[in-house]
Amino acid sequence: MSIEIPTINLTNIGPLITLSVAGLLLLLVDAFSIKGTKKGYFHQISLVAVVIAVLQTIWLWGRNEMDFSRMIYVDNYSFFFYLIFLLGTGVSILLSVRYLENYNKNYGEYYALMLFAAVGMMLMAAGGNLVTIFLGVEILSIPIYIMAGMFREDLKSNESALKYLLLGAFSSAFLLFGIAMLYGATGTFFLEDIAKVIKSGGMNALTYMGLGLLIVGLGFKVSLAPFHMWTPDVYEGAPTSVTAFMSVGTKAAAFAVFLRIFMDVFPTVRMDWDMLLWVLAVATMTVGNVTALAQTNIKRMLAYSSIAHAGYILIGMIAGNQLGAIGILYYLVAYTLMNLGAFGVVILVSRKKDSYLNIYDYSGLGFQYPGLALVMSVFMFGLVGMPPTAGFIGKFYIFSAAIEANYIWLVLIGVVNSLISVYYYLRITVIMYMKPAEADLGPVDMNATMTTTLIASAVAVLIIGIFPSSVFNLALSSVKIFGS
Amino acid sequence: MVMPITYYLALSCALFAIGVIGVLIRRNAIIIFMCIEMMLNAVNLSLVAFSDYYKAIDGQMLVFFVMVVAAAEVAVGLALIYVIFRNKGTVYVDELNIMKW
Numbered sequence A: 001m002s003i004e005i006p007t008i009n010l011t012n013i014g015p016l017i018t019l020s021v022a023g024l025l026l027l028l029v030d031a032f033s034i035k036g037t038k039k040g041y042f043h044q045i046s047l048v049a050v051v052i053a054v055l056q057t058i059w060l061w062g063r064n065e066m067d068f069s070r071m072i073y074v075d076n077y078s079f080f081f082y083l084i085f086l087l088g089t090g091v092s093i094l095l096s097v098r099y100l101e102n103y104n105k106n107y108g109e110y111y112a113l114m115l116f117a118a119v120g121m122m123l124m125a126a127g128g129n130l131v132t133i134f135l136g137v138e139i140l141s142i143p144i145y146i147m148a149g150m151f152r153e154d155l156k157s158n159e160s161a162l163k164y165l166l167l168g169a170f171s172s173a174f175l176l177f178g179i180a181m182l183y184g185a186t187g188t189f190f191l192e193d194i195a196k197v198i199k200s201g202g203m204n205a206l207t208y209m210g211l212g213l214l215i216v217g218l219g220f221k222v223s224l225a226p227f228h229m230w231t232p233d234v235y236e237g238a239p240t241s242v243t244a245f246m247s248v249g250t251k252a253a254a255f256a257v258f259l260r261i262f263m264d265v266f267p268t269v270r271m272d273w274d275m276l277l278w279v280l281a282v283a284t285m286t287v288g289n290v291t292a293l294a295q296t297n298i299k300r301m302l303a304y305s306s307i308a309h310a311g312y313i314l315i316g317m318i319a320g321n322q323l324g325a326i327g328i329l330y331y332l333v334a335y336t337l338m339n340l341g342a343f344g345v346v347i348l349v350s351r352k353k354d355s356y357l358n359i360y361d362y363s364g365l366g367f368q369y370p371g372l373a374l375v376m377s378v379f380m381f382g383l384v385g386m387p388p389t390a391g392f393i394g395k396f397y398i399f400s401a402a403i404e405a406n407y408i409w410l411v412l413i414g415v416v417n418s419l420i421s422v423y424y425y426l427r428i429t430v431i432m433y434m435k436p437a438e439a440d441l442g443p444v445d446m447n448a449t450m451t452t453t454l455i456a457s458a459v460a461v462l463i464i465g466i467f468p469s470s471v472f473n474l475a476l477s478s479v480k481i482f483g484s
Numbered sequence B: 001m002v003m004p005i006t007y008y009l010a011l012s013c014a015l016f017a018i019g020v021i022g023v024l025i026r027r028n029a030i031i032i033f034m035c036i037e038m039m040l041n042a043v044n045l046s047l048v049a050f051s052d053y054y055k056a057i058d059g060q061m062l063v064f065f066v067m068v069v070a071a072a073e074v075a076v077g078l079a080l081i082y083v084i085f086r087n088k089g090t091v092y093v094d095e096l097n098i099m100k101w
Helices: A010-032 A042-060 A076-102 A108-126 A130-148 A155-186 A191-201 A205-222 A230-237 A240-265 A267-272 A274-293 A298-319 A322-349 A370-384 A390-404 A408-434 A448-466 A469-481 B005-025 B029-054 B058-088
Strands: A065-067 A072-074
Touching: A010 A042, A010 A065, A010 A072, A010 A108, A042 A076, A042 A108, A072 A076, A072 A108, A076 A108, A076 A240, A076 A322, A076 A448, A076 A469, A108 A130, A108 A240, A130 A155, A130 A240, A130 B058, A155 A191, A155 A205, A155 A230, A155 B005, A155 B029, A155 B058, A191 A240, A191 A267, A205 A240, A205 A274, A230 A240, A230 A298, A240 A267, A240 A298, A240 A322, A274 A298, A274 A408, A298 A322, A298 A390, A298 A408, A322 A370, A322 A390, A322 A448, A322 A469, A370 A390, A370 A408, A370 A448, A390 A408, A390 A448, B005 B029, B029 B058
Parallel strands: none
Antiparallel strands: A065 A072
């Protein structure tokens, strides 16, 4: 008897290897650096790793194969998501440095955990097998549980981490049960083979159950409406830099899986189930936007806004055509930039130790710090979806995809929801420019890293909003793998 | 005698349901954790049953991964519960209400 050793090509997972090695290296550097010396190398090491991973991804661009015994898709779709994750990770690292130093928490493991979480996201986007996807979900989630509880002495951070952990583990169990049911129905974990079995044999009770549980599990991760209860608490309590990271990363990764499963494996089911997803999308948008109106804590408000954005993105999935898929990818890029930027401003304005998180603490910001207020306005206009920002183009693609697929009512509800969101996003702008400062809150710590990052994100939001074609073309070549 | 697969499935679904109910009604964080473990083990049972049914081993392979992940989750979770107990002196989730739950 002979054993056939599968051939693998390690360059295909180059970005993942780079980030994993860098994470381990950070842990070692942290462990072996002399006590009391200033530890300043962590973010440099992790940023270098992120840049190398970006270069590797660009170098890989264009490959279309499967590797590691079909466990990993090596295609432009995964690469596009790699770039989104790396963008999110890189910007989050830049936003974290000064924030953590203020808290005396600039530990190496923070950056290591962030890189490991990014590896988990990449595994989710590239997974060709439900096992890989499940492991990706966990590699993403467990570091984020720890990061949310990073401020050990802070009760809010403790509470947020425990809530996230309990509900995250709860949702993973649903996801896993769904995977088991799909395995029971089809006898395989490979997405390709599941697709074949379903194409030839159709759906049965087990497949429906599996798919339903899968939607519940992933719905928790992207915070769709009935499963969104954890989002505001976790986002509010976690360190702001961690909130920024998880609000963009987790969402993008879970949508990567969602989209691949629905477009590739269950294309027929998507049409039968559009009613269910329709209801989910409408509920998500409405709950997110209406509840955000009542919030006075800016982190909580951004948490509800991120729920609403998950609803908009779901519209693209319901549309289910190529433009919808492109819209989702484009929207995720725009959302990553805008949301990280908004949280960056929140970090700056909250000053030391998160003292000022109320929206009225922004009053008079337009006069005291015109640049900061301008940048915040760009992000707020972007999140509303006003031209000429990237948020507008993203919504435009998603809504036109839905119209193309004849979901007129869904688009109408989406537009009404965008109008509702104008109120709470622009309220921030109004407070910044129209209200005098209520009290002297002390100076904002404008350091070079933060300001450069924020300005770069704001400029990027405007540039890809005014010239969307480059991102559009990248997204187009990424979604070509989905037939039709 | 061969047990039909439906028996395993019924047991697995029952265990999973008990776990879900436990998570929803219990207030002690450690017991909630145990209920989540029960849900994961219910999944493991159905995976092993399906794996035997199809005479394929990939289901059993996933069981090992699930065990590893469950262990990692518990390690993080117990550490967090410990920190909360030290800071606040309670592990009941309804007393963790600084933020609106």
